[in-house]
Amino acid sequence: MSVMASTQTNVNGMPTNHGVPRKRWLIIQPKSNTPLMVDSGKVSMPLNLLMVATIAQRSFDVDFIDERIGDVVPQDLSAYDVVAITARTLNVNKAYVLADRALAQGRRVILGGVHPTMMIDEALQHCTSVVVGEIESIWHELERDIQRDQLKRVYRAERFEPMNHMVHPDFDIITRSKHASRYSNRLPILATKGCPVGCSFCCAPKVYGKVYRTREVDYIIDEMKYHQQRNGRADVHFSFMDDNIAFRPAFMEELLNEMIHLGVRWNSNISMNFLEKPHIPELARASGCELLSVGFESVSPETIKYVGKGSNRIHRYGMVVENTHKQGIALQGYFIFGFDTDTEQSFQDTYDFIMQNRIEFPVFTIATPFPGTDWFEEMKHRVVHFNWDKYDTFHYMYQPARLEQERFLKNFLKIQREVYSLKGIYQRMRGRSLDWVWGVNLAMHHFIYQLKPEMLI
Numbered sequence: 001m002s003v004m005a006s007t008q009t010n011v012n013g014m015p016t017n018h019g020v021p022r023k024r025w026l027i028i029q030p031k032s033n034t035p036l037m038v039d040s041g042k043v044s045m046p047l048n049l050l051m052v053a054t055i056a057q058r059s060f061d062v063d064f065i066d067e068r069i070g071d072v073v074p075q076d077l078s079a080y081d082v083v084a085i086t087a088r089t090l091n092v093n094k095a096y097v098l099a100d101r102a103l104a105q106g107r108r109v110i111l112g113g114v115h116p117t118m119m120i121d122e123a124l125q126h127c128t129s130v131v132v133g134e135i136e137s138i139w140h141e142l143e144r145d146i147q148r149d150q151l152k153r154v155y156r157a158e159r160f161e162p163m164n165h166m167v168h169p170d171f172d173i174i175t176r177s178k179h180a181s182r183y184s185n186r187l188p189i190l191a192t193k194g195c196p197v198g199c200s201f202c203c204a205p206k207v208y209g210k211v212y213r214t215r216e217v218d219y220i221i222d223e224m225k226y227h228q229q230r231n232g233r234a235d236v237h238f239s240f241m242d243d244n245i246a247f248r249p250a251f252m253e254e255l256l257n258e259m260i261h262l263g264v265r266w267n268s269n270i271s272m273n274f275l276e277k278p279h280i281p282e283l284a285r286a287s288g289c290e291l292l293s294v295g296f297e298s299v300s301p302e303t304i305k306y307v308g309k310g311s312n313r314i315h316r317y318g319m320v321v322e323n324t325h326k327q328g329i330a331l332q333g334y335f336i337f338g339f340d341t342d343t344e345q346s347f348q349d350t351y352d353f354i355m356q357n358r359i360e361f362p363v364f365t366i367a368t369p370f371p372g373t374d375w376f377e378e379m380k381h382r383v384v385h386f387n388w389d390k391y392d393t394f395h396y397m398y399q400p401a402r403l404e405q406e407r408f409l410k411n412f413l414k415i416q417r418e419v420y421s422l423k424g425i426y427q428r429m430r431g432r433s434l435d436w437v438w439g440v441n442l443a444m445h446h447f448i449y450q451l452k453p454e455m456l457i
Helices: 045-055 089-104 116-119 121-122 135-149 204-208 217-231 248-261 273-276 279-286 302-307 315-326 344-357 372-380 405-419 422-429 436-448
Strands: 026-030 061-066 082-086 107-110 131-132 154-156 188-189 239-240 267-268 288-299 330-337 363-364
Touching: 026 045, 045 135, 045 315, 061 315, 082 089, 082 116, 082 302, 089 116, 089 372, 107 116, 107 135, 116 121, 116 131, 116 204, 121 131, 131 135, 135 154, 154 372, 188 217, 217 248, 248 279, 273 279, 273 288, 273 315, 288 302, 288 315, 315 330, 330 344, 330 405, 344 405, 344 422, 363 405, 363 436, 405 422, 405 436, 422 436
Parallel strands: 026 061, 026 082, 082 107, 107 131, 131 154, 188 239, 239 267, 267 288, 288 330, 330 363
Antiparallel strands: none
């Protein structure tokens, strides 16, 4: 791939550097080792890693491999000067295996992503350098050091770059894979970064900062139009990857107003307190919203206080659901079990809330103290194991104060089987036209009924 003369270009159409061959990068999205549903079926396009590749190809020749879709990492990595690997906690063991192989072959290895950011010392045992947080904010320093063959051990930004400096991601990098059909047809897009809330169990503030940053609305609209042109149709489906698209309401309303006439479809995470205002779901629907993901977390006031999520006002949960459903928008509701405040009654109360409010996509997870968070430090002495492969929020991590293991797992499976039973699906979906929402529920029915308690330990 590399070329020797400055008059030539590489496979990405980028010129070489004044007669000096461009260094070659291999960028890898590892597959997780968890036996559950994480990387099965259609998977989302890895937007953050795609941004890394887009930036890197300005100065380097770049190959991109996504193991989740069937791409295979070559055994011989000698053709590459740099091997860059991203990692979350649940796939970090696989990332470390690949990184160790690359190091053994004399390659420079860069690890980034959530887990290396949260566990720097551990990650440094498997790489040349760790990028802490987002790479955009340290890119110029990293690029210079790679060109000079003088990599530092840790790259950490003193401040985060404004989002108006972001470039359009080059989707051709990943869609040229022969396995690209395994990607979801929902294109990832980013409008904001950062979360000022700072829940004790969440990694986001340490990765993207507590300062809420936004992109220019015109830039987001331009990116959407680019995808419409690239796909040859207006009704492109987008997934906003933001932790909370609505934290600055004036920005969100400006964006959605600009989207109204585009004809796109979209979904996003959103804090439920913004849905208390009827005009927000009205505007969301007018701009093409199909699904909103809401972290209900719990229907217990004691648990909401325990996790420090003050934006969740339980007495207004019903209003949030009603305002959203009135606009025909489906809700993906997240519910966490396993906090010290939970009892068997917590499962029954959650079931009653879901069925009464007909939540289309209930997602049930087990409270998981992720390494590097404040809650992890608090709970470390009670954690059952540190097998990162099982940190997928579907494995038993520690014994809650009021529930012993057997009773907890029995109730955790029971609520899912009842909610996703054929009867439960019909009760929640009654009156809704047969569409993709029904399809996902039936897929969940098939998945849930294969689970056994021992699979979650």
